[in-house]
Amino acid sequence: MTVVICRCEDLTEDDIVEAIEKGYDELETLKRHLRMGMGPCQGKSCIPLAERILCRETGKSPDDIREPTSRPPNKPVPFALLASEEVDDHE
Amino acid sequence: MSEEAGVVIIGAGVNGLGTAYHLGKMGYDDVVVLDKSYICSGASGRNGGGIRQQWTSEENIKLALESRKMFEKLNEELEQDLEFYQGGYLVLAFDEDESKDFKKNVKLQNSLGVESQYLTPEEAKEIVPELNISDVVAATFNQTDGTIYPFKVVNGYANRVREMGIDIRDHTEVLDIVTEGDEIKKVKTEAGDIKTDTVVNAAGGWSSQIAEMAGAEIPNKPVRHEIMVTEPYKRFLEPMVISFKHGIYFSQSEHGNVVGGMGNPDEEVGVNQTGSLWFMKNFSKTLIDFIPRFSGVNMIRQWAGLYDTTPDAQPILGTVPEVERFYQINGFSGHGFMVSPVVDKVTAELILGKEPSMDIDRLSVDRFEADDFEAEGAVVG
Ligand SMILES: Cc1cc2nc3c(=O)[nH]c(=O)nc-3n(C[C@H](O)[C@H](O)[C@H](O)COP(=O)(O)OP(=O)(O)OC[C@H]3O[C@@H](n4cnc5c(N)ncnc54)[C@H](O)[C@@H]3O)c2cc1C
Numbered sequence: 001m002t003v004v005i006c007r008c009e010d011l012t013e014d015d016i017v018e019a020i021e022k023g024y025d026e027l028e029t030l031k032r033h034l035r036m037g038m039g040p041c042q043g044k045s046c047i048p049l050a051e052r053i054l055c056r057e058t059g060k061s062p063d064d065i066r067e068p069t070s071r072p073p074n075k076p077v078p079f080a081l082l083a084s085e086e087v088d089d090h091e
Numbered sequence: 092m093s094e095e096a097g098v099v100i101i102g103a104g105v106n107g108l109g110t111a112y113h114l115g116k117m118g119y120d121d122v123v124v125l126d127k128s129y130i131c132s133g134a135s136g137r138n139g140g141g142i143r144q145q146w147t148s149e150e151n152i153k154l155a156l157e158s159r160k161m162f163e164k165l166n167e168e169l170e171q172d173l174e175f176y177q178g179g180y181l182v183l184a185f186d187e188d189e190s191k192d193f194k195k196n197v198k199l200q201n202s203l204g205v206e207s208q209y210l211t212p213e214e215a216k217e218i219v220p221e222l223n224i225s226d227v228v229a230a231t232f233n234q235t236d237g238t239i240y241p242f243k244v245v246n247g248y249a250n251r252v253r254e255m256g257i258d259i260r261d262h263t264e265v266l267d268i269v270t271e272g273d274e275i276k277k278v279k280t281e282a283g284d285i286k287t288d289t290v291v292n293a294a295g296g297w298s299s300q301i302a303e304m305a306g307a308e309i310p311n312k313p314v315r316h317e318i319m320v321t322e323p324y325k326r327f328l329e330p331m332v333i334s335f336k337h338g339i340y341f342s343q344s345e346h347g348n349v350v351g352g353m354g355n356p357d358e359e360v361g362v363n364q365t366g367s368l369w370f371m372k373n374f375s376k377t378l379i380d381f382i383p384r385f386s387g388v389n390m391i392r393q394w395a396g397l398y399d400t401t402p403d404a405q406p407i408l409g410t411v412p413e414v415e416r417f418y419q420i421n422g423f424s425g426h427g428f429m430v431s432p433v434v435d436k437v438t439a440e441l442i443l444g445k446e447p448s449m450d451i452d453r454l455s456v457d458r459f460e461a462d463d464f465e466a467e468g469a470v471v472g
């Protein structure tokens with residue numbers, strides 16, 4: 001059965017396992033190699049799943065997995081809104 | 092326990108790994124590459140992927156031209172599609188001074204073999220139909236400029252370098268470089284010492300710190316630069332569009348995302364890689380000014396990286412006066428990806444005592460001792 005992990009970038013569990021085997025064995029490098037977590041949802045659903053696969057494949061505990069840096073904005077925002085004065089620091 | 096290596100390279104970005112790749116290609120594999128974080132964690136994994144030959148200093152033009160030719164063959168060498176898209180660079184002038192300079196630049200670029208052209212605003216609009224040209228005075232364009240996917244290049248090198256038997260150690264921070272007199276003895280890392288007499292300083296925004304460890308001085312200063320990406324859209328932008336006056340650049344990637352950045356003229360020196368509200372607002376405003384259609388386009392992610400800046404905005408290459416066999420490959424001042432192929436190759440040649448395939452003497456750190464060094468004028472952001 002094919003399990004889709006990242007819907008935005010169309011990546012399956014097999015894609016992720018294969019990349020880990022190639023040596024992309026932390027979230028930051030997995031992200032860049034596969035573009036995983038770089039879709040419009042910014043990895044909200046796929047990164048936690050990928051974390052679990054990483055633990056399973058590498059034998060690391062969740063505490064040893066380095067969290068990827070979260071990068072604003074938290075959801076897609078049109079430039080017109082960002083350009084306006086309404087944006088505050090927490091957007 | 093102490094181990095030994097012929098060459099220790101500090102920094103697993105495009106230049107550290109590119110140098111390792113060329114050393115390996117020349118048949119030399121007694122090399123260790125160290126990085127304090129993951130591969131490509133520095134500017135090499137945070138940049139705009141822009142490949143431009145339209146520079147104003149002879150040195151930068153030559154480095155960029157030769158490198159562009161090397162990038163054209165790199166897909167084949169690394170057996171990977173690196174997404175090198177040669178949609179050109181469209182450089183916009185917003186006042187008469189800029190347009191006068193642009194004429195001069197094109198002349199120099201043409202004389203060195205870069206086929207850039209001087210354009211009217213209307214001609215610029217033919218290349219980017221949605222461009223607002225109401226304040227544009229002139230433009231230049233060079234078709235063989237373009238963009239590449241940086242991570243694929245760096246990982247392409249990493250994979251090849253490992254196949255050649257060269258050791259890459261991520262998450263291994265360099266803590267000190269031990270010298271005796273003017274000779275390097277060893278590199279101390281958080282995971283033990285490595286005996287060596289040859290060190291390559293490819294540490295990007297951290298290069299001054301590394302130089303200091305060896306007792307050498309370079310004038311490099313790290314400065315934050317911010318960048319962002321939009322949701323993917325069907326291609327509507329062929330070239331990279333840039334303005335020196337506004338400090339902005341943007342292009343569309345193979346996947347359809349628009350990638351763009353802008354420098355803050357008041358940015359302070361320091362190692363800071365967080366995003367700012369200043370950027371979000373000012374970048375968005377300027378982008379909409381350039382192409383009004385961007386109003387409704389969504390930004391999805393923003394981040395920052397370091398420019399390793401020098402007083403003349405040109406890189407520092409070759410050895411230093413204080414210590415022997417301490418090779419610099421840093422100070423790229425925001426354009427170290429596009430010139431990496433040739434500078435990596437020449438650095439490998441210097442290390443192995445070969446005749447360098449390009450003369451880079453004028454880029455050694457000594458140049459700052461003269462009072463009249465000439466600065467590169469075409470830095471964006
Ligand atoms: C926002 C932005 C946009 C840019 N756009 C472009 C562009 O369009 N085109 C272009 O050509 N260039 C661009 N640049 C510049 C380009 O990214 C850099 O010049 C280039 O990537 C530098 O590569 P490097 O390998 O020399 O250094 P880096 O990629 O910065 O690598 C240095 C490495 O050294 C490591 N390191 C530091 N200290 C230590 C230590 N003590 N021990 C071990 N390791 C250490 C770091 O972790 C890092 O991985 C841009 C830069 C930024 C920030």
Ligand code: FES
Pocket residue numbers: 005006007008009036037038039040041042043044045046047
């Ligand atoms: S599901 Fe992976 S980025 Fe959206």
